[in-house]
Amino acid sequence: MKINYLSPEFEVVRNEDRCIKCLLCVKQCANGVYTYDETKQTIVIDETNCVNCQRCVALCPTRALKVRKNDCGLRENGNWSENTIREIFKQAGSGGILLSSMGNPEKYPVYWDKILINASQVTNPSIDPLREPMETRVFLGKKPPSMVRKEDGSIDCSLPPQLKLDVPVMFAAMSYGSVSYNVHKSLAKAAQALGTYYNSGEGGLHEDFYCYGENTVVQVASGRFGVHKNYLEAGAAIEIKMGQGAKPGIGGHLPGVKVGPDVSRTRMIPEGTDAISPAPHHDIYSIEDLRQLVISLKEATGYQKPIIVKVAAVHNIAAIASGIARSGADIIAIDGFRGGTGAAPTRIRDNVGIPIELALASVDRQLRDEGIRTNVSLIAGGSIRSSADVIKAIALGADACYIGTAALIALGCHLCRSCQKGKCNWGIATQVPELVERLDPEVGYQRLVNLITAWKREIKEMMGGMGINSIEALRGNRLMLRGVGLTQKELDILGIKHAGE
Amino acid sequence: MSKLEGQIRIPSGCAISAVISKTGEKMTGEKIIESMIPMHERSNGLGGGFAGYGIYPEYKDFFALHIFFRDALSRRECEEYLKDKVEIVKQESIHVRKTPGIKDAPLIRRYFVAPMPCALAASQLDENEYIMRIVIQINTDIAGAYVFSSGKNMGIFKAVGYPEDVGRFYRLDEYEAYCWTAHGRYPTNTPGWWGGAHPFGLLDYSIVHNGEISSYDANRRFIEMFGYRCTLQTDTEVITYIADFLLRKQKLTLQEMASVIAAPFWSEIERKTDAEKEVLAYFRTVYSSLLVTGPFSIILGFTGGLMALNDRLKLRSMVTAEKGDKVLIASEEAAIRAMEPDAENIAYPAGGEPVIVRLKEGAY
Structure with a gap:
């Protein structure tokens, strides 16, 4: 018999007194943790494949279930963590690269949590968003260097193409294939209702969603999946994906198991084949090549759409x-580097890239130092978790934020980080029809609208507290931030003062 | 040692006041000093100042640089620097009157200058930009020297003290101007030196301001992309640079500038005509980083006129009135009554609604 070196990571505890044997858990768990033994008339539990997604816990009508960390752990070791040892067991068994999903979960500093926001006291008034207008609208795009008057003295109001956001939060790229049809539908409908944008990701755009084009960013990645003229023209903007925070330096990877008929047609690849994007764009080996792709995409769409480079x-x-x-x-x-993914090599996800807070602050400063900040707008993503993170990102210099993980959590994701398996019990990161239908896009869309509406309210409250009544007056307004527990070097990079200064 | 203003940011409350004669009739500084007396409580003795327009008719073609020097050393360094850049047609100490409330005066000197023609030509700049860069250079790089006024045929006079004492100290009763603005300051911290007092000026623009803007760092970090350096960290300084940028460099009109810094809310823009909508939306898109939020009432002085403007929520008081050919503006009606007891047409301009007064053609 082959020895299984790995003990189950989680333990499922079923309260026999509460259980009514409705067998909902058996039906709900796509990982096969529960089976029903007809002869013994009992529910058998095997936690080997449990990912702690909490689906069974959430649905159990009598609250008879609990999933907890298996306390039958290895002997404690300050150097060799249990996780490290488990990973070695896995690799010694398989000879493969470890795969993970969602964002880097390791204990690196979260700078958002070391930044505090200002409020008005005495010397200027806070503004009450319940009684005064409070504006969260922003325009993303290139701004002209100077105003031009026509011959009659009136202002020439023509502008390069802009994206108009009623709230400075957009849904980040998540491809159809990595996430389900119903996720895309929820995102598209919510973006439309909120006056913002969602992003097709690199897997093309399902024909059913062309009607949401005005609120869609279409992505062009190194695999060029699903890219054709109609696709480029369908969106409000085109995003060139050069890289992704979860896996800088490598391309996307969609396992063939997720490539069913619909995904195959949308991506324009054969059914069941792995969709592996090349690590670089093979037409972009340097910055001047990027310029050519930017201009090519503009040419293809008549200079009507802003180009985003991610x-x-x-x-x-x-x-x-x-x-x-x-x-x-x-x-x-x-x-x-905390940005999410449907599948990434664990080592890359957990060790490559830098925190968005530091990257954003450096980029905003560099562009201002060079006097070219108005050439571009900045979107920050890679773990924006709350409205407070949005406020902090904007005050550091972002024009808007991308959220991916937060949106998925709103749709029911419990961050079990097993998307690559394609068996998402919440119907999000899966293409299995019976799992996909667990997410009702009507409910999903409403939950996304609720989330962003709630954030917008909180953003307005915090802006009002600072005495700011337009989000534009917060952009790059670093005096509104203070650091706690940061070194002088960190403060210098963030361009903020320490609390108390 | 406690930090000087410029090394730290000091919020302030304030009193402002202004009078302008539309026919260009000259007024001594006495009236404007008197206007500050009833608003004494709005200042705390840590800053006051005035700007007068039309005060140097005999040198009206030259930039009048008013400079504070910490000591003879900084003066020498600054004059050495100026010598290569400008022709100095006249220089002198600014005459002052010993006044009990005014202490720790630096050296205060005045230079009437013109750009050195060959240096100006070599720089490929117009003379305003040329002088502006010299001013910013001195204020940024020459320790202990600070140019606090740099326009033609106008001058700023300011100090740490109550405004009425500052006015007497600078002998403003001996100057004659067609327009005066005044400022009394209530800083929440000790400024430490005179540069932090107001008005703040650049070329012939001067600004007196009451408020604490919440958009300060967004505005500062944007405007510094265009060669300005906010050395004092005050609202007034950044608003002055914004005015200079929009009016002189971007060639906006005063009305248009008001639509940028006190932009109407989107909900208001929706109610405008299509033509107005287009322009206002353009401003809010292109100049969004120059929107000034938080309370302010400002009076912008310039050659031949002035403009008063409140923030778009009108979070600071500001009153306007008329008497004969004069227009009077102040934080309080009492200040206006101190200048003209029978002032008429008292009005309270709405937030974001600019009050623009220009002299009649040829009156200055």
Whole structure:
């Protein structure tokens, strides 16, 4: 018999007194943790494949279930953590690269949590958003360097293409394939209702969603999946994906198991094949090549759509952004190392890239130092978790934020970080029809609208507290931030003072 | 040692006042000093100042630089620097009157200058930009020297003290101007030196301001992209640079500038005509980082006129009135009555609604 070196990570505890044997857990768990033994008339539990997604716990009508960390752990070791040992067991068994999903969960500093927001006291009044107008609208895109008058003296109001956001939060790229049809539908409908944008991700745009084009950013990634003229023209903006915070330096990877007929048609690849994007764009080996792609996409769409260039936050991000700002791109999206993913090599997810807070602060400063900040708008992503993070990102210099993980959590994601398996019990990161239908897009859309509406209310409250009644007056307003427990070097990079200063 | 203003940011409450004669009739500084007396409680003795327009008719073609020097050393360094950049046609100490409330005066000197023609040509700048860069250079790089007035045929006079004492100290009763503005300051911290007092000026723009803007750092970090350096960290300084940028460099009109810094709310823009909507939306898109939020009432002085403006919520008081050919503006009606007891047409301009007064053609 083959020895299984791995004990189950979680333990499922079923309260026999409460259980009514409705067998909902058996039906709900796609990982096969529960089976019903007809002869013994009992529920058998095998936690080997449990990912602690909490689906069974949430649905159990009598609250008879509990999933907890298996306390039958290894002998404690300050150097060799249990996780490290488990990973070695796995690799010794398989010889493969470890795969993970969602954002980097390791204990690196979260700078958002070390930044505090200002409020007015005495010397100027706070503003009450219940009684006064409070504006959260922003326009993303290139701004002209100077105003031009026509011959009759009136102002020439023509502008490069802009994205109009009623709230400075957009839904980040999550491809159809990595997430389900119903997730895309929820995002598209919510973006439309909220006056913002969702992003197709790199897997093309399902034909059913072309009607949401005015609120869609279509992505062009190194695999060029699903890219054709109609696709480019369908969106309000085009995003060139150069990199992703969860896996800087490598391309996307959609396992063939997730490539069913619909995904195959949308991506324009054969059914059941792995969709593996090349690590680089093979037509972009340098910054001047990026410029050519930016201009090509503009040519293809008649200069009517802003071009976003999305890059992962890496060490030299400020210089990279400066190059992009001169490439003809209209918007730069920076994705921090905590950004989510449907599948990434664990080592890369957990060790490559830098925090969005530092990357954003450096980029904003660099562009201002060079006097080219108005060439581009900045979108910050890679773990924006709350309205407070949005406020802090904007005060550091972002024009808007991308949220991916937070949106999925609103749809029911419990961050079990097993998307790559394709068996998402919440119907999010899966293509299995019976799982997909667990997410009702009507409910999903409403929950997304609720989330962003709630954030918008909180943003207005915090803005009002600072005496600011337009989000534009917060952009880059770093005096509104103070650091706690940060070193002078960190404060210098963030461009903020320490609390008490 | 406690920090000087410029090393730290000091919020202030204030009193402001202004009078302008539309026919260009000259007024001594006495009236404007008197206007500050009933608003004494709005200041706390830590800053006061005045700006007068039309005060140097005999040198009206030259930039009048008013400079504070900490000591003879900084003066020498600054004069050495100026010598290569400008022709100095006249220089002198600014005459002052010993006044009990005014202490710790720096050296205060006045220079009437013109750009050195060959240096100006070599710089490929117009003379305003040329002088502006010199001013910013001195204020940023020459320790202990600070240019606090740099326009033609106008001058700023300011000090740490109550405004009425500052006015007497500078002998403003001996100057004649067609327009005066005044400022009394209530800083929440000790400024430490005179540069932090107001009005703040750049070329012939001067600003007196009451308020504490919440958009300060957003405005500062944007405007510094265009060569300005906010060395004092005050609202007034950044608003002055914004005015200079929009009016002189971007060539906006005063009305248009008001639509940028006190932009109407989107809900108001929706109610405008299509043509107005287009322009206002353009401003809010292109100049969004120059929107000034938080309370302010400002009076912008310039050659041949002035403009008064409140923030778009009108979070600070501001009153206007008329008497004959004069227009009077102040934080309080009492200040106006101190200048003209029978002032008429008392009005309270709405938030974001600019009051623009210009002299009649040829009156200055």
